[in-house]
């Protein structure tokens with residue numbers, strides 16, 4: 001006899017983007033002549049850049065020769081990639097992160113979902129509201145969240161930190177002390193960024209209260225303002241309280257190629273437990289490493305050409321973001337984000353609910369976005385558009401919205 005992990009049954013409905021996909025599929029089936037513009041899911045649309053493609057081709061050729069064939073990758077990642085990450089993503093910004101504190105993976109989604117395994121079942125988590133759904137759902141699966149209240153949309157054991165227009169979508173420090181704090185900046189879904197003094201407050205709070213911050217910096221490449229830190233390790237004391245997660249998806253367009261990394265500093269210790277050693281043990285046991293050819297493609301992102309090509313991709317999407325942000329503002333919408341982030345977070349008009357606005361846009365403008373309430377109760381009354389479409393589609397979507 002077996003018992004299923006019934007925590008899965010507690011998850012409300014399907015994952016947000018599956019629900020959206022089903023609604024859009026039903027709409028396009030019923031209206032086969034409508035050209036739907038998708039600015040919903042945060043998936044990139046630009047092709048991989050030349051330095052990355054060249055590196056992939058070269059690595060594929062290597063794999064076809066006995067002399068240069070590569071089998072299992074090292075569990076924690078090839079040093080050719082980890083050294084470059086340490087030097088260019090961290091040392092160049094004055095952050096002390098060693099190559100062997102970097103764990104290469106297949107992306108930020110799996111790392112941000114799996115990292116909770118390092119903490120015991122009684123660890124209380126604190127999340128922003130609205131929030132990237134993976135942080136809460138992965139803790140639900142692990143049985144750490146208590147029961148779900150469909151009235152409030154909250155889990156009984158989770159500490160929610162409202163992110164509202166009033167606080168600039170940057171949460172206040174929680175009154176009840178959690179064990180784990182999930183922060184994501186630049187933020188998905190609100191597009192908000194955090195300044196260094198504000199982030200320093202979180203680091204100080206975490207050190208004072210023995211919390212660990214899981215800092216998701218998947219959108220780091222979109223930071224355009226000076227006072228916004230690119231890494232939590234720019235803050236004093238972050239080595240003793242923070243884990244940082246990064247991705248090659250949004251900067252280099254690897255959503256289909258899959259590559260990311262997580263930094264677990266060796267100073268993160270609780271008694272005899274070193275979170276670094278535990279994460280290494282987990283990788284060694286549960287993961288056989290990101291593919292050699294993909295890590296070579298990742299390495300190519302750090303060459304001069306590679307860096308320039310990433311800047312080109314980011315500039316492309318940020319041009320879309322500016323067009324959507326400013327276009328909606330001109331139409332009278334209240335709009336946030338789109339400056340340090342590829343997400344535009346808008347207030348729905350006439351106090352429509354997020355899902356009503358989703359249906360209204362789909363049916364009347366044939367534009368797909370993401371209802372803010374799908375990210376948490378404080379997302380109700382908001383709507384997320386992504387800048388990851390093509391420029392033409394971003395302008396066309398704006399035009400359709402203008403004509404409503």
Ligand code: PLP
Pocket residue numbers: 042106107108109110112132184188216218246247248249255259260
């Ligand atoms: N973290 C955040 C905040 C995201 O928005 C996303 C993707 O949308 C991810 C992580 C996933 O990144 P990856 O493609 O590296 O799994």
